[in-house]
Amino acid sequence: MRIDLHTHSACSDGTDAPAVLVAAAAAAGLDVMALTDHDTHDGIDEALAAGAGHGVRVVVGVEMSTDLGGESVHLLGYGHDPHDPRLAAELARVRAGRAERLPETCRLLAAAGAPVSVEDVMAQAVDTPSVGRPHVADALVAAGHVADRREAFDRYLAEGQPAFVPRYATPLGEAIDLIHGAGGAAVLAHPWGRGRRDALPPEVIAGLVADHGLDGIEVWHLDHDETTRAELLELATSLGLIPTGSSDHHGAGKVGHPLGAELTPPASLAALEAVFAR
Ligand code: AMP
Ligand code: FE
Ligand code: FE
Ligand code: ZN
Secondary structure, eight states: OOEEEEEOOTTTTOSSOHHHHHHHHHHTTOSEEEEOOBTOOTTHHHHHHHHHHHTOEEEEEEEEEEEETTEEEEEEEESOOTTOHHHHHHHHHHHHHHHHTHHHHHHHHHHTTOOOOHHHHHTTOTTOSOOOHHHHHHHHHHTTSOSSHHHHIIIIISTTSTTOOOOOOEEHHHHHHHHHHTTOEEEESSTTSTTGGGGSOHHHHHHHHHHHOOOEEEEEOTTSOHHHHHHHHHHHHHHTOEEEEOOOBBTBTSTTOOTTSSOOOHHHHHHHHHHHTO
8 A cells, every 4th residue: 555645735835726636646656655745635625536536535634833832843633624613714824924924925026036926926826725936936047036936935034034924824733732622633743854853852852742642753754864754653652642654745846755665654644543543
């Protein structure tokens, strides 16, 4: 069984429509995939329908933008009700914060010598209610200021660069509770990838288990090196957390993350199902 539990469609910052993504998953030999767009469920219905047509089991998912003491942490939800009113209201609040920062982002970009307008950015986000920095990056590419998304982040958009603007994100503990309240399982995305390690030391992860019943952590992710994976697997085992793996595929929006690049063991999917079937 080939199981990839973290992918993005054009309903957030991936580049493929959900049905195209699911067809690509079938072609990549996946049996199960989760659609985990950032802060939206807009692609779920289309993905579920395409999954039925292609013989791919699609798991309902979401990747929530959360905050832990001023640090950005991504939280995956699985198997929940995408129409849960409290979760839907909170995701809408996060999306509003995404849109509200754009004028300031564009002002800072102009000051940095790479002008694009809010309209230019929105022209790159036509299929999504969850506009993000990747869409700003696409606008910078379209304007000829940078060659690709990576250069846009490195020069302008990453934290510490001149056009970074913080935005509202759900407090992490509250996000775990919201996923559980909607009947789902909560898994930390790439917890120790890209310098995130200091924000989520083992004792903090243990606290999330004790206080909020965190269910799992991503172990097999391309942002984790071999040593990090071994340490995270040991941590998962010691805390009773479900270890998962995924490609974090974004279509053409992120190079080197092909579907199925990393996989979730069948036993981990079964353990997640035991949570969200409860
Ligand atoms: P935002 O959701 O607007 O805060 O933007 C964060 C998203 O940008 C992440 O979820 C990634 O998908 C993407 N991202 C972050 N860093 C990079 C990078 N260096 N190159 C391309 N995409 C990135
Ligand atoms: Fe993304
Ligand atoms: Fe993420
Ligand atoms: Zn992701």
